[in-house]
Every structure is written in structure tokens, then in C-alpha cells.
Amino acid sequence: MGAARDIIIAGLLLGGIYALIAAGLSLQYGVARVLNVSHGEFIMIGAFITWWMFTNLALDPLISIVITGPLMFVLGILLYRFIYRKIMVDSESIDAFEGSSMLAAFGFLYVVQNVARWIWGSNTYAYTYMATSVTSARIPLNRLVALAVVAVVAIIFYVFLSHTRMGKAIRASAQDPTTAGLVGVNVYRVLGLCFGLGLAMAGIAGSLLSILYSVNTSMGLGYTVIALIVVVLGGLGSVQGAFIGGILLGLMSSLVSYYQPSMTMVAYYVVFILLLLIRPKGIMGK
Numbered sequence: 001m002g003a004a005r006d007i008i009i010a011g012l013l014l015g016g017i018y019a020l021i022a023a024g025l026s027l028q029y030g031v032a033r034v035l036n037v038s039h040g041e042f043i044m045i046g047a048f049i050t051w052w053m054f055t056n057l058a059l060d061p062l063i064s065i066v067i068t069g070p071l072m073f074v075l076g077i078l079l080y081r082f083i084y085r086k087i088m089v090d091s092e093s094i095d096a097f098e099g100s101s102m103l104a105a106f107g108f109l110y111v112v113q114n115v116a117r118w119i120w121g122s123n124t125y126a127y128t129y130m131a132t133s134v135t136s137a138r139i140p141l142n143r144l145v146a147l148a149v150v151a152v153v154a155i156i157f158y159v160f161l162s163h164t165r166m167g168k169a170i171r172a173s174a175q176d177p178t179t180a181g182l183v184g185v186n187v188y189r190v191l192g193l194c195f196g197l198g199l200a201m202a203g204i205a206g207s208l209l210s211i212l213y214s215v216n217t218s219m220g221l222g223y224t225v226i227a228l229i230v231v232v233l234g235g236l237g238s239v240q241g242a243f244i245g246g247i248l249l250g251l252m253s254s255l256v257s258y259y260q261p262s263m264t265m266v267a268y269y270v271v272f273i274l275l276l277l278i279r280p281k282g283i284m285g286k
Contacts, residue, residue, distance in 0.1 A: 007254045013143045015250020016150035017208060019243040021223055022230035023157070024201030026242040029231065031174040031194040033094060034084055034101045038109035039227055040220030042072060042199050045112065046206025047215040048120060054127050054210075061129055065149065065207045072203030076196035079108075084195065085188060109220070116217040126214035146208045153204060154243060161239070170194060222265075229272045235282030244283055 025039045046068040053059040053067070084101055091097035130142040161167040172179075173190045209215070209223075230249050234241025249271070256267045275282065 007258050008251065009139055010257075011251030011254030012247065013139070013147050013250070014253055015247035016147045017205060017212075017246075018226055018230050018250050018253075019246025020150050020153060020201055020208070021205045022227045022234065022242040022246050023154075023239050024198035024205070025227040026231045026234065026236075026239050027194050027201070028198035029236065030238065031170055032080065032084070032191045032198070033098055034080075034105065034195060035098065036105045036195075036198065037102060037224055037228075038105045038112060038220075039198070039202055040222065040224030041109055041112040041116070042075075042202040042220075043206040043209065043223050044116060044215070044217060044220040046072060046203035047210040047219070048116065048125075048206075048217075049203075050207040050210045051125055051127060051215055054129070055125075061207055061211050062145070062149070065204055068203035068207045069200045073196040073200035076199030077192050079199075080192040080195040085192065088191075109224075113217060113220060120217055122217060124214045124216045127210075129211050142211045146211060149204070149208060153201070157239075166190075166193070226268065229268055229275075232272060232275050232280075232282055238282065241283050 021039075021043060025036060028034050028036045028039070049068050049071070050061050050064045053064045054061055083104060087100050087104060088097050091100055130145055131140050133140055161170060169185045169190050170193070172183075172185055173187055173194075205223075209219075226249070230245040231242055232245075233249060234243070234245030249268070252267060252271065253264055256264050
């Protein structure tokens with residue numbers, strides 16, 4: 001009974017982080033139509049910014065979230081406006097844009113990773129923050145705090161998408177950008193906003209990951225793979241599906257890690273392959 005409880009608690013904690021990581025990627029692809037394979041590199045940047053501010057400025061990591069999130073949001077807006085928007089205008093079709101934008105994302109992956117390696121090197125860094133256990137299951141306080149932050153972000157994001165004018169414009173643009181443009185929606189503005197929000201979520205996720213784990217400049221690719229698996233699991237373009245898929249993958253990861261930690265990544269790829277074979281549209285896919 002105790003083992004099952006520990007697996008479930010650990011799975012929910014990890015799944016919340018995965019959900020946040022994947023929701024940003026799902027938003028970028030589902031609305032902005034950019035399969036951002038460099039997503040994990042921006043998670044890495046958010047983690048390093050938080051680590052640097054904590055170790056050099058003694059800034060609380062939870063406070064640094066209000067810096068990394070907006071900073072990544074602005075960066076996302078700029079990237080979309082000056083790079084992806086031009087690619088979209090020059091592309092003959094949406095399929096051509098998706099292919100070209102993915103190639104551009106691969107370029108960003110190597111640029112960001114190598115710039116980060118030039119700044120911070122290849123060493124691994126870590127810091128201790130709220131590491132004391134507060135429950136009978138000996139769950140560190142920092143994990144509970146991270147889960148609480150994920151829950152707050154998820155609620156805010158849900159309210160934004162469901163009950164604001166811009167949220168409705170985002171959903172309309174995701175369903176049919178051409179029709180949305182005809183009824184007065186500034187589609188380019190909406191697409192840029194979605195890309196910025198995706199990077200903001202990556203920055204927040206990076207801050208939370210730096211609280212829980214050590215960070216290095218090679219960590220991004222692994223989280224990109226996890227985000228892609230969760231997005232496929234939840235359904236391509238479905239933000240709600242990304243949150244559901246993140247929780248499910250976190251629970252599976254916790255179960256596998258409990259019995260055979262070295263097989264966790266293998267289990268991810270097995271799930272990914274089975275999904276593509278059995279249900280390629282995912283849980284919430286249409």
C-alpha cells in the first residue's frame with residue numbers, strides 16, 4: 001500500500017511538470033503550426049537563468065518564475081515576428097510552412113545549445129531549495145511547491161483560453177485560421193502570442209526543473225522528446241490532451257522508475273511507438 005501511494009504521488013508530481021512542458025509545445029504546434037523541436041533548449045535556458053539568479057543574486061526560484069516566464073514570452077514573440085512570420089508569408093502552403101519552420105527550429109536547437117555551452121560550459125550545476133520532507137511519504141517540499149505552481153498555471157491558462165476574448169480568438173484560429181481572419185481576428189498576432197506563450201511555459205517549466213534536478217546544457221533534447229511523446233499521447237494540437245498525457249506519462253514513469261530506473265527512457269519510446277501504431281491521433285485528437 002505504501003509503495004503504491006509513493007508511486008502515485010511521485011507520478012503526479014512528475015506528470016505535472018511534463019504537462020506544463022508539453023502544453024507549451026502543443027500550443028505552438030496546434031495554433032501557430034510550428035513543431036518546435038528546440039522547445040527543450042528554452043527549458044534549459046529557463047533552468048539556467050533560475051540557477052544563476054539563485055546562486056549569484058540569492059533570488060528565490062519562485063520569484064524568478066515571474067522573470068523567466070515573461071522573458072521567454074517576449075523572446076517567443078520576437079522569434080515568431082521576425083523569423084516564423086516571414087517563413088509563413090513566403091511559404092506556398094501550410095504544409096510547406098510546417099516543414100520550413102521545423103527546419104528553422106532545428107537551427108535554433110543547435111544555436112541555443114552551443115551559445116549556452118559557450119556561456120556555462122558542459123558541467124552540471126545544482127542548488128538546494130526546500131528539500132526538507134513534509135509528509136509521511138517523505139516527499140520533499142520543493143516537489144509539492146512545484147506541483148502547486150503547475151496547478152496554478154494550468155488554472156490560469158484554462159480560464160484565459162475559455163473565458164477571455166483573446167482565448168476565444170486563439171481557439172478560433174486553431175480550428176480555422178482563414179475563417180477567423182475573415183471575421184476580424186488578427187491571425188498573425190494570435191499566432192505570435194501562442195508561440196510566445198509556449199516559450200513562457202518552457203521558461204516556467206525550466207525554473208521548476210532547476211528546483212528539483214541538476215541542470216546542464218545538454219538537458220534540452222531529453223525534455224523535447226518527452227514533450228513530443230506527451231503531445232502525441234494527448235492528441236496533436238490539444239492543450240487539454242497535453243495536460244492529460246503529461247499526468248499519464250508521469251504516472252507510468254514513476255511506476256517504471258520504482259522497479260527499474262534504467263528502463264524509464266526505453267518505456268517512453270515504447271509508449272510513443274505503440275501510440276503511433278494503435279491510436280496515432282492520441283487521447284483528445286480528432
